[in-house]
Amino acid sequence: MIEKGTTVYMSLHGLHTDPEYFPEPERFDPERFSEENKRSITPYTYLPFGEGPHNCIGSRFGLMSVKCCLTHILAEYEVFKCPETPFPLQYSNKSIVLASTGGIPLKFKRIVAP
Incomplete structure (x- = not known):
């Protein structure tokens, strides 16, 4: 159980390089984030600046x-x-x-x- 008020960090590098969400994550692929392809990215799996009302x-x-x-x-x-x-x-x-x-x-x- 995590106590109320505890700060929790998650590894964005781990999330951004997870092959479940980004096939061949270590390969340079600028088309991965093209207008056409970014619609297929699972929501909340690419968070370089956070998301929602408290984003960067x-x-x-x-x-x-x-x-x-x-x-x-x-x-x-x-x-x-x-x-x-x-x-x-x-x-x-x-x-x-x-x-x-x-x-x-x-x-x-x-x-x-x-």
Whole structure:
């Protein structure tokens, strides 16, 4: 029995990588969340910012910030994995948010305009 007032956390990483809900969860599949496919996702199985009246108030700002940063970086640089890039990634069990242990070393090469 869980006492009233007890804070309960669930592993969103575990939920988001559960093959019961997301086939081949470790495979990069940008089409998984296309307009056509996201209608088939079981409700409440993808919760990157929570759900309902207490979801993350900063979700739109966070998504826009990441999109702007990635657009800027990818417009200026090619990004490569390097010998130090771990594969598969090892995730920290000491963080409430998803984080890799030891970071993710990458190599950046500036794109030179013709």
